[in-house]
Amino acid sequence: MAILAKQMIAGRQETGWRRAIEDSLLITGRNLIRLRRNPIIIVAIAIFPIVFLAGFWLVGQKLMAAQGVNYIQYLVPIINLQALFFSGLGSSLMFAKDIESGMMNRCRAMPISRVSTIAGLVAAYMVRALLATLILLLVAYVIFGFRAESNLLEWLGYLTLVVTFTATCITGYSILAIKLRRPDLVNAIAIIPYTPLLLLSNGFSPTENFPTWLQPIVRYQPVSVTCDALRSLVAGSDGSFPLFCYSFLWLIGLLALFGFLAVRAYKRLIV
Amino acid sequence: MQQNNVNNPSTNNPSTVNTSDINRDDIAAIVAARQEGGLGRTLHDIFIVAWRNMLIDFRNPASLVVSALFATSLLFVFTASFAQVVSPGEGFSGYAQFLLPFAAVQGLLFNTVDIGGFFYNDLENGMDVRLRAMPIARLAAIGGRLLSSGARLLIQLLTIVIAGHFIGFRFQGSPLATLGFFLLPVIFTLSIALIGFYVAVGAKSAETVSAVLNPWILPFTFLSVGYVPVEGFPNWAKPIVTRNPVSILSDAMRAMASGEPALKNVVIISLCSLALCLLFGTLTVRAYQRRI
Numbered sequence: 001m002a003i004l005a006k007q008m009i010a011g012r013q014e015t016g017w018r019r020a021i022e023d024s025l026l027i028t029g030r031n032l033i034r035l036r037r038n039p040i041i042i043v044a045i046a047i048f049p050i051v052f053l054a055g056f057w058l059v060g061q062k063l064m065a066a067q068g069v070n071y072i073q074y075l076v077p078i079i080n081l082q083a084l085f086f087s088g089l090g091s092s093l094m095f096a097k098d099i100e101s102g103m104m105n106r107c108r109a110m111p112i113s114r115v116s117t118i119a120g121l122v123a124a125y126m127v128r129a130l131l132a133t134l135i136l137l138l139v140a141y142v143i144f145g146f147r148a149e150s151n152l153l154e155w156l157g158y159l160t161l162v163v164t165f166t167a168t169c170i171t172g173y174s175i176l177a178i179k180l181r182r183p184d185l186v187n188a189i190a191i192i193p194y195t196p197l198l199l200l201s202n203g204f205s206p207t208e209n210f211p212t213w214l215q216p217i218v219r220y221q222p223v224s225v226t227c228d229a230l231r232s233l234v235a236g237s238d239g240s241f242p243l244f245c246y247s248f249l250w251l252i253g254l255l256a257l258f259g260f261l262a263v264r265a266y267k268r269l270i271v
Numbered sequence: 272m273q274q275n276n277v278n279n280p281s282t283n284n285p286s287t288v289n290t291s292d293i294n295r296d297d298i299a300a301i302v303a304a305r306q307e308g309g310l311g312r313t314l315h316d317i318f319i320v321a322w323r324n325m326l327i328d329f330r331n332p333a334s335l336v337v338s339a340l341f342a343t344s345l346l347f348v349f350t351a352s353f354a355q356v357v358s359p360g361e362g363f364s365g366y367a368q369f370l371l372p373f374a375a376v377q378g379l380l381f382n383t384v385d386i387g388g389f390f391y392n393d394l395e396n397g398m399d400v401r402l403r404a405m406p407i408a409r410l411a412a413i414g415g416r417l418l419s420s421g422a423r424l425l426i427q428l429l430t431i432v433i434a435g436h437f438i439g440f441r442f443q444g445s446p447l448a449t450l451g452f453f454l455l456p457v458i459f460t461l462s463i464a465l466i467g468f469y470v471a472v473g474a475k476s477a478e479t480v481s482a483v484l485n486p487w488i489l490p491f492t493f494l495s496v497g498y499v500p501v502e503g504f505p506n507w508a509k510p511i512v513t514r515n516p517v518s519i520l521s522d523a524m525r526a527m528a529s530g531e532p533a534l535k536n537v538v539i540i541s542l543c544s545l546a547l548c549l550l551f552g553t554l555t556v557r558a559y560q561r562r563i
Contacts, residue, residue, distance in 0.1 A: 038476075038478065039482075040476075040478045040479070040481070040482040043482050043485065043486060047486050048485070048486075048489075051486060051489045051490055051493075052489070054490075054493070055489060055490065055492075055493030055494070056493070058493060058494065058504060058505070058508060059493055059498050059499055059503065059504075060356070060498075060499075060503075061505070062503050062504065062505065063356045063357060063499060063503050064356065066359075067356065067359075184334070185333055187334075188333040188334035188337050188338075189333055189337055191337065191341055192337060192340075192341070194341075195341065195344035195345065195347075195348055196344075199344075199345070199348040199349070199352070200348050200351070200352075204352060205352040205353060205356055208355075209352055209353070209354075209355040209356055210351050210352055210355075211351055211363065214351055
């Protein structure tokens with residue numbers, strides 16, 4: 001009897017790596033179906049980044065050329081990061097909807113791995129972010145004459161930063177969703193970090209153009225550092241490795257912090 | 272219809288007098304008292320619904336505050352990052368004077384997506400069904416939302432102007448020009464918001480409104496003399512840029528802020544707004560009447 005009971009419990013075992021990965025993939029699949037059924041996603045993935053790229057390029061290229069900046073080469077990294085950032089923003093909306101609609105409660109009541117709800121969210125939006133990156137780089141190459149001089153290793157570095165940046169954004173935004181819980185509130189507030197992080201960076205305009213007292217902030221904040229690294233990786237320049245390391249350290253540090261806060265908040269989440 | 276309603280209780284109740292005793296003039300008077308049409312009644316009902324919408328905004332101010340602050344933050348950041356690109360070596364306040372009208376227009380235009388979404392929620396969450404069951408003017412739902420949106424836009428514009436004062440934006444024109452500076456963009460934005468209303472009436476999800484409007488609003492704002500003067504654009508884009516309503520509106524507001532003549536641009540934008548209002552106002556009202 002005792003052996004049978006142990007066997008039954010083992011059969012219902014909810015922990016373990018394999019189980020966690022299987023469950024996470026399941027939730028990822030479910031989230032991807034939700035993303036795919038929403039036709040508006042095409043606008044978010046393909047059209048939005050390209051409109052931003054074209055817009056800033058039109059507005060800035062002539063003036064930036066006067067400063068000696070080839071604007072399309074300068075601009076693509078920040079537009080890419082912006083697409084990843086918006087992917088994170090979108091994930092917090094879906095997360096808040098899941099909390100409100102009871103999906104989270106259902107997941108808690110089912111014999112699935114605890115981590116799978118968050119991991120499934122991150123993985124699904126990672127797919128969206130990578131698709132957006134691919135489309136953006138292709139369009140920038142074909143239409144705008146964007147050219148990369150990178151070797152394979154530098155492309156790997158680019159990809160690593162893209163993936164880490166996305167994971168950091170999604171994890172950071174998940175805290176917002178867990179704390180606020182209401183999709184309409186998340187929708188209203190989620191745009192706030194966009195200005196200080198994305199626009200107050202050297203992504204659109206070189207640091208030297210900012211007022212002197214702002215320049216230290218602009219130069220060393222994570223998005224600027226990541227932009228520098230991406231630009232240098234794309235140009236295939238010699239100094240790209242230390243820049244990659246600075247950026248990677250920034251992002252991993254933030255990811256660890258956000259991850260800790262998100263898991264703590266999630267454990268306290270009783271809807 | 273009304274006549275039957277009045278007669279029904281008496282026919283159901285055998286103890287009352289014969290229905291033929293009821294004076295038809297009395298019925299007409301009752302019907303007249305319940306009259307739902309008329310300009311005064313319509314305005315009154317629109318005002319009530321608008322006030323209801325604004326109370327919701329005030330009690331849940333997150334969306335109102337964030338959209339006002341977001342537009343303000345765009346003004347600050349673009350002043351900080353682009354002033355030296357557009358006019359190298361000059362101060363930041365001159366660029367602020369140039370940028371603020373456009374930053375305001377952009378902030379208001381971004382709002383049209385939210386406003387369309389609010390109207391969609393009105394239609395979906397049962398508010399509209401309730402309004403339709405009540406003896407109020409048919410236009411109240413649309414007009415009320417439009418009016419409260421106008422108030423919302425005005426609050427935003429005021430926020431941006433006050434914030435702009437700190438970085439060097441000043442009104443140098445007459446009080447009338449200043450009034451025009453506040454009214455013109457709000458009217459233009461409301462006429463664009465009506466497009467969102469029309470989309471919302473036929474939409475199946477709240478995201479449809481943003482998916483239809485967003486891809487248009489961004490190119491319109493980029494392809495305008497907003498961030499940089501027309502000389503900054505490539506030659507092929509210049510004709511588009513100068514004829515873009517966003518450019519004309521920004522120029523009109525700039526002229527009104529600095530006390531220069533702006534009449535021509537003001538007239539163009541007013542006519543644009545009027546045309547949009549007539550077209551999409553009619554379409555929205557017709558679609559709204561056919562709904563359900």
